[in-house]
Amino acid sequence: MTLEELPGEQQAMGRMETPGSALEEVLSKALNQRSVTVGVYEAAKLLNVDPDNVVLCLLAADEEDDRDVALQIHFTLIQAFCCENDINILRVSNPGRLAELLLLGASGGAEQPADLHCVLVTNPHASQWKDPALSQLICFCQENRYKDQWVPVINLPER
Numbered sequence: 001m002t003l004e005e006l007p008g009e010q011q012a013m014g015r016m017e018t019p020g021s022a023l024e025e026v027l028s029k030a031l032n033q034r035s036v037t038v039g040v041y042e043a044a045k046l047l048n049v050d051p052d053n054v055v056l057c058l059l060a061a062d063e064e065d066d067r068d069v070a071l072q073i074h075f076t077l078i079q080a081f082c083c084e085n086d087i088n089i090l091r092v093s094n095p096g097r098l099a100e101l102l103l104l105g106a107s108g109g110a111e112q113p114a115d116l117h118c119v120l121v122t123n124p125h126a127s128q129w130k131d132p133a134l135s136q137l138i139c140f141c142q143e144n145r146y147k148d149q150w151v152p153v154i155n156l157p158e159r
Contacts, residue, residue: 020154024156026133035122037122038115040117057119059117088141093156097159
């Protein structure tokens, strides 16, 4: 079966270049829909109140952050909560690019949020589940879980 013979949504998924490109598209749409929560503490509050509404959790840290024991403890707790509640989770390998993407949608990029280590994408409308980019990310997470990699690392494309 060729790409052209696949149903519409699968065709769109097949055209996605990389999981990083799909993540970029998901973040762009989520920012427009105001369905992004940024920050470890803000994410923890939302996960505690409304975990069923969270469709994706992103954890971002650079080499310096890997030595921050408190941050790593927060990451471990968030990862455990996401796994327990069937929330897809990804580790972003280049937090600088993630910051660029998030700042473009937030107040024109004028002021940088203090904590970009954890980002949650919520599902404000049922129609978002039909988004091919989000579907591709969910498939990417599921495929990695089958390989016993519960928190796959994703690389956002540079601009």
